[in-house]
Amino acid sequence: MTQPLAAPTDTIDLAAEYCEAGVADVLDRLDAELVGLAPVKRRVREIAALLLVDRVRERLGLASTPPSLHMCFTGNPGTGKTTLALRMAEILQRLGYVRKGHVVAVTRDDLVGQFIGHTAPKTKDVLKRAMGGVLFIDEAYYLFRPENEKDYGQEAIEILLQVMENQRDDLVVILAGYADRMDRFFESNPGMKSRIAHHVEFPDYSNAELAQIAERMLADWNYRFDAAGRAAFDDYLHHRRAKPHFANARSVRNALDRMRLRQALRLFDGATPVAADDLQILTAADVRASRHFHPTPPTLVGQAPPDAEIDAYDPDRIPERSDY
Amino acid sequence: MRITQGAFSFLPDLTDTQIAAQIEYCLRNDWAVAIEFTDDPHPRNTYWSMWGHPMFDLADAAGAMQALRECREARPGHYIRINAFDPSAGWETVRLSFIVGRPAVEPGFRLVRREGPGRTLHYTLESYAVGHRPEGERYAT
Numbered sequence: 001m002t003q004p005l006a007a008p009t010d011t012i013d014l015a016a017e018y019c020e021a022g023v024a025d026v027l028d029r030l031d032a033e034l035v036g037l038a039p040v041k042r043r044v045r046e047i048a049a050l051l052l053v054d055r056v057r058e059r060l061g062l063a064s065t066p067p068s069l070h071m072c073f074t075g076n077p078g079t080g081k082t083t084l085a086l087r088m089a090e091i092l093q094r095l096g097y098v099r100k101g102h103v104v105a106v107t108r109d110d111l112v113g114q115f116i117g118h119t120a121p122k123t124k125d126v127l128k129r130a131m132g133g134v135l136f137i138d139e140a141y142y143l144f145r146p147e148n149e150k151d152y153g154q155e156a157i158e159i160l161l162q163v164m165e166n167q168r169d170d171l172v173v174i175l176a177g178y179a180d181r182m183d184r185f186f187e188s189n190p191g192m193k194s195r196i197a198h199h200v201e202f203p204d205y206s207n208a209e210l211a212q213i214a215e216r217m218l219a220d221w222n223y224r225f226d227a228a229g230r231a232a233f234d235d236y237l238h239h240r241r242a243k244p245h246f247a248n249a250r251s252v253r254n255a256l257d258r259m260r261l262r263q264a265l266r267l268f269d270g271a272t273p274v275a276a277d278d279l280q281i282l283t284a285a286d287v288r289a290s291r292h293f294h295p296t297p298p299t300l301v302g303q304a305p306p307d308a309e310i311d312a313y314d315p316d317r318i319p320e321r322s323d324y
Numbered sequence: 325m326r327i328t329q330g331a332f333s334f335l336p337d338l339t340d341t342q343i344a345a346q347i348e349y350c351l352r353n354d355w356a357v358a359i360e361f362t363d364d365p366h367p368r369n370t371y372w373s374m375w376g377h378p379m380f381d382l383a384d385a386a387g388a389m390q391a392l393r394e395c396r397e398a399r400p401g402h403y404i405r406i407n408a409f410d411p412s413a414g415w416e417t418v419r420l421s422f423i424v425g426r427p428a429v430e431p432g433f434r435l436v437r438r439e440g441p442g443r444t445l446h447y448t449l450e451s452y453a454v455g456h457r458p459e460g461e462r463y464a465t
Contacts, residue, residue: 099386129387131386132386
């Protein structure tokens with residue numbers, strides 16, 4: 001480069017740039033709306049700062065390679081990966097790195113076909129839909145099945161890689177999944193690993209954070225706990241965390257749904273007139289009816305413990321359900 | 325002889341940037357973009373072959389442009405057009421159709437005369453490019 005376009009004395013107000021791009025607004029909302037996740041928020045801030053600085057450098061004619069934006073989100077279920085992907089798309093769009101800022105969320109089934117020649121059109125179709133935005137691949141490690149060498153997942157990975165490399169302007173790919181499985185996935189697909197610049201790890205929520213999330217969800221739905229209900233919910237979280245298939249905020253959401261069902265039934269069976277307040281309040285009884293307060297003897301899985309009221313709405317009751 | 329069908333056909337050929345801008349316009353109106361090709365330039369040849377499926381759920385022109393590049397590569401020397409289908413109630417039809425690719429040389433049409441009973445004449449057109457060659461070989465050099 002013979003001559004920089006800007007004299008070295010030229011200054012640029014990064015703060016003004018930051019406000020102008022409207023990124024501040026998105027980041028503030030991210031801080032306000034998402035509970036906890038401090039390391040994730042810091043990483044997002046770092047990425048946003050890098051992109052902003054890159055944009056300013058480009059304007060000043062300081063050559064820099066266009067940043068690679070593909071990301072990998074790892075963490076346990078229900079830790080906010082999908083939510084963050086939506087926010088990330090918004091940030092990238094405000095900074096001008098993707099044109100439309102929509103998110104296309106897919107899993108293996110959307111990318112991989114069922115017979116020879118089915119995978120390529122399917123994957124390409126998804127890629128076409130995602131262009132101008134963000135392609136969010138949930139549980140990306142399922143794409144690669146090492147135990148079956150004829151698996152069509154490899155074909156999808158190759159098409160993905162090609163587009164990730166050649167059409168960086170058109171598309172940002174975000175992979176998501178459990179940390180350990182993603183590590184194994186990257187080990188067997190070094191090409192994928194080298195094309196992903198940002199690895200973001202999502203920690204589990206603490207019980208206090210989950211309780212806060214629960215209160216926000218309830219407030220959104222115009223519900224609230226009474227004091228005893230709130231204490232019972234803290235107890236509930238403590239019990240639930242120890243059980244298998246604990247999925248952080250998603251478990252909280254499902255638990256709240258079941259508590260709403262119990263509350264509705266309680267009011268319905270109460271046969272007394274209800275006030276607006278009664279319709280909003282979840283009591284300790286609604287919380288404590290949960291299965292997790294009544295340890296089931298292992299031989300009686302699926303059967304009601306004799307001393308406890310059966311929690312008919314609890315999907316965990318059915319042993320083969322694993323998605324909760 | 326330059327074939328003039330659909331929108332913009334009296335203008336110079338659109339550049340890729342212009343095509344992308346037109347596709348953007350279609351997508352902004354929630355129209356589904358489809359790519360079609362043929363090597364028969366006859367004006368009454370209405371139904372061209374489809375290149376892939378119509379692209380519903382597209383958000384950005386980049387996807388359609390990629391399909392167009394693939395089509396051009398696989399079908400050199402063909403006419404290629406983009407159709408934008410409006411699925412909204414009351415329309416449910418193609419709202420915009422324009423040619424985005426044509427063969428390098430277009431030889432034009434021959435006037436065919438067929439003599440009928442009583443010395444009547446019936447006129448029709450036949451493309452020199454089509455000749456009597458089958459589909460896919462018509463613009464072969």
